[in-house]
Amino acid sequence: MPFYPLLEGPECNGSVELFNFAPNDWEDASFRERFLNVSWADGSLWHSKCISVVSPGASVSVSRNDLSYLPKSKFGFLSLSKNLLPETTDILPSINDCHTLVPNWRSSLGLNDFKGGKTSYQGEIEPFPQGASMLSFSPFEQKFKNIENYFIFINLEKSPLYRKTDLKIFNPLSMKLLKTEIITSNSITIINIDNLCDLEENLLLMASENMAGIPLYFSRNKITRQMSLEHTHPPASFAIHGKRFAVQQELKKIWFERIKNTI
Amino acid sequence: MIMLTSYNLKKMIWSKLQPVTYKPANKKDVVSDLFVWLNSPERKTYFDLISIYSLFCPSKSNTLSNFTVRFVFFDNDGKKFAEEKISINSLQKKTIDLSVFLSKSSASFGTFAVFHENIPNIFLETNSYLSERGYVSYSSKKDNLRHYVHGNFDAISINSSGNLKMLGGLSLFKRQYKLQCLIDSDAKFSLALTNPSPLKQRISFSLIDSQTREIMNRESFLIASCGCIIFSPKINNCGSSFLVIESHLVMARPVVFKEYVTTGNVDIFHG
Numbered sequence: 001m002p003f004y005p006l007l008e009g010p011e012c013n014g015s016v017e018l019f020n021f022a023p024n025d026w027e028d029a030s031f032r033e034r035f036l037n038v039s040w041a042d043g044s045l046w047h048s049k050c051i052s053v054v055s056p057g058a059s060v061s062v063s064r065n066d067l068s069y070l071p072k073s074k075f076g077f078l079s080l081s082k083n084l085l086p087e088t089t090d091i092l093p094s095i096n097d098c099h100t101l102v103p104n105w106r107s108s109l110g111l112n113d114f115k116g117g118k119t120s121y122q123g124e125i126e127p128f129p130q131g132a133s134m135l136s137f138s139p140f141e142q143k144f145k146n147i148e149n150y151f152i153f154i155n156l157e158k159s160p161l162y163r164k165t166d167l168k169i170f171n172p173l174s175m176k177l178l179k180t181e182i183i184t185s186n187s188i189t190i191i192n193i194d195n196l197c198d199l200e201e202n203l204l205l206m207a208s209e210n211m212a213g214i215p216l217y218f219s220r221n222k223i224t225r226q227m228s229l230e231h232t233h234p235p236a237s238f239a240i241h242g243k244r245f246a247v248q249q250e251l252k253k254i255w256f257e258r259i260k261n262t263i
Numbered sequence: 264m265i266m267l268t269s270y271n272l273k274k275m276i277w278s279k280l281q282p283v284t285y286k287p288a289n290k291k292d293v294v295s296d297l298f299v300w301l302n303s304p305e306r307k308t309y310f311d312l313i314s315i316y317s318l319f320c321p322s323k324s325n326t327l328s329n330f331t332v333r334f335v336f337f338d339n340d341g342k343k344f345a346e347e348k349i350s351i352n353s354l355q356k357k358t359i360d361l362s363v364f365l366s367k368s369s370a371s372f373g374t375f376a377v378f379h380e381n382i383p384n385i386f387l388e389t390n391s392y393l394s395e396r397g398y399v400s401y402s403s404k405k406d407n408l409r410h411y412v413h414g415n416f417d418a419i420s421i422n423s424s425g426n427l428k429m430l431g432g433l434s435l436f437k438r439q440y441k442l443q444c445l446i447d448s449d450a451k452f453s454l455a456l457t458n459p460s461p462l463k464q465r466i467s468f469s470l471i472d473s474q475t476r477e478i479m480n481r482e483s484f485l486i487a488s489c490g491c492i493i494f495s496p497k498i499n500n501c502g503s504s505f506l507v508i509e510s511h512l513v514m515a516r517p518v519v520f521k522e523y524v525t526t527g528n529v530d531i532f533h534g
Contacts, residue, residue, distance in 0.1 A: 017443075017444065017445060018443070019441075019443045019505075021441060021505075022441070023440060023441050023442075023443055024438060024439060024440055024441065024514075025438060025439040025441075026274060026277050026438060027274060027278075057476060058473070059445055059473060059505070061445075101278075102278065102283060102513065102514055103514060103516060103534075105443075106443045107443055108443060108444045108445075108532075116526050116528065117526075117528050118523065118526075118528050118530055119410075119530050120444075120530055120532055121532045121533075122443055122444065122532055122533065122534060137313065137318060139311035139313060139356040139358075139397075139398055140311075140398070140411060142408065142409060144407045144408070145407065146407075147407065147408055172318075172321070172354045173353070173354040173355060200358070201352070201355040201356055201357065202355065202356075203313065203354060203355060203356050217411070219408060219409075219411075220408070221406055221407065221408040224405070224406050224408070225526075225528065226406045226408045226410075226528060226529060227408070227528075227530075228400070228408060228409060228410045228411050228531075229411075229532075230398070230411040230412060230413055230532075231413070232398075232413070233396055233397075233413060233414075237394070237396050238315055238318075238393060238394060238396075239386060239389070239391035239392065239393065239394060240284060240294055240391065240392050240394045240417040241284075241286055241390065241391055241392055242386075242389045242390030242391030242392070243389035243390065243391060244389070244391050246385070246389045246391075247385055247386060247389055247391050250319065250385045251318060251319060254319065254321065255321075258321065
């Protein structure tokens with residue numbers, strides 16, 4: 001059930017290039033027309049609108065600027081579905097389609113800078129369970145001349161409500177709390193992370209005990225407009241085989257306990 | 264009743280019996296991605312190293328503050344040409360400029376692996392293997408910004424004696440990987456593909472016209488185990504294409520280097 005977020009960034013417009021074919025030739029045999037939809041929450045309901053019909057095997061590019069009916073302050077995301085989505089629902093529409101694992105059925109999620117820069121990554125988003133947590137150790141801050149750095153947090157949940165919680169940013173070595181920001185469900189939150197660390201060697205720890213999401217890191221040279229965009233892996237990626245989610249659980253337990261003892 | 268169609272049967276065999284990643288030989292082996300390095304006057308490669316042990320044992324790591332990580336470098340033919348042990352402080356990052364080590368090879372690109380020497384107990388208790396899938400970045404001569412890409416695979420393991428094992432799964436029949444990014448004429452593309460399997464592999468790259476769905480170009484290459492190739496597709500002036508990679512690799516996802524022709528803007532991401 002993948003959705004494809006229209007990314008948001010400072011002085012940037014989001015775009016998605018998506019494909020009506022699976023990323024491999026053996027997990028999904030369907031070859032059909034699909035509806036291209038955009039959905040967004042208004043705080044009480046989900047809204048969905050069909051943008052077009054995509055032919056089997058075709059690709060389509062959508063820029064946020066193309067969607068005049070998508071309210072400016074709302075997080076919009078796209079999907080491909082074999083059936084038309086209802087215009088409004090009180091729970092995120094379930095799309096039992098476009099599902100592969102090796103790899104996931106992705107799309108190119110891009111940020112286009114107003115002054116010409118472009119960056120992207122291959123991704124998708126699925127709704128996170130309410131109350132799940134997020135822990136991200138970031139090495140991405142670039143402390144060079146003219147480089148600006150941002151943390152972009154994307155959350156999607158099944159409920160259309162806007163839930164708010166704290167995101168705390170620490171130096172994991174000193175456990176010094178560097179910043180607290182409010183993050184909102186079904187939204188993209190953009191946080192400037194320049195100069196949070198004193199030293200180039202410092203890591204940043206992003207922690208949210210009550211909201212999971214995709215932790216994206218965006219850097220841009222303000223002069224050349226070259227940009228970098230990447231996310232950290234979920235902690236389970238430190239492990240392969242065995243009970244890797246127990247490894248993730250252990251890491252979260254250690255760090256949320258440290259955070260509790262710090263504050 | 265579930266209908267066992269030939270398609271379902273194929274899917275079952277292909278996913279269950281031919282995994283993406285095989286297990287290392289021993290419980291205490293550690294795993295790494297097979298990262299791509301580039302080394303030329305135009306492009307430099309960096310790796311952001313973090314002690315994974317210190318993330319899992321932050322209180323212990325205050326006293327044991329120095330950790331050792333082994334970097335192993337291979338050329339594009341998969342031949343090992345350098346090995347370095349690098350120390351890292353707990354709960355900090357160290358950005359390693361790889362060009363220092365890469366000068367030992369005459370190749371301009373290749374692969375490398377990063378093996379941590381300290382394993383937190385939780386990995387052994389859960390029958391998991393510690394894996395480095397972290398963050399490579401590339402800079403160009405023209406710009407100080409580094410473009411980050413994270414690791415894609417659990418590709419290679421090392422045991423306590425330093426013996427390496429390739430973990431990438433192979434498929435009985437050829438499989439296609441279809442890149443979910445258009446190859447279009449407004450940018451120059453280079454696609455770096457590694458071979459995490461224990462055997463040399465023939466890989467074919469096909470460019471399919473996005474409008475007519477006709478094959479515009481097809482090229483095939485041999486990649487040595489642990490090696491890497493870089494494919495630079497040539498497309499006509501106004502077209503856009505889909506890229507299909509066919510091989511016996513269970514998953515053949517490349518790292519994509521995209522340079523816009525008019526602006527020189529660089530976009531680097533994994534497939």
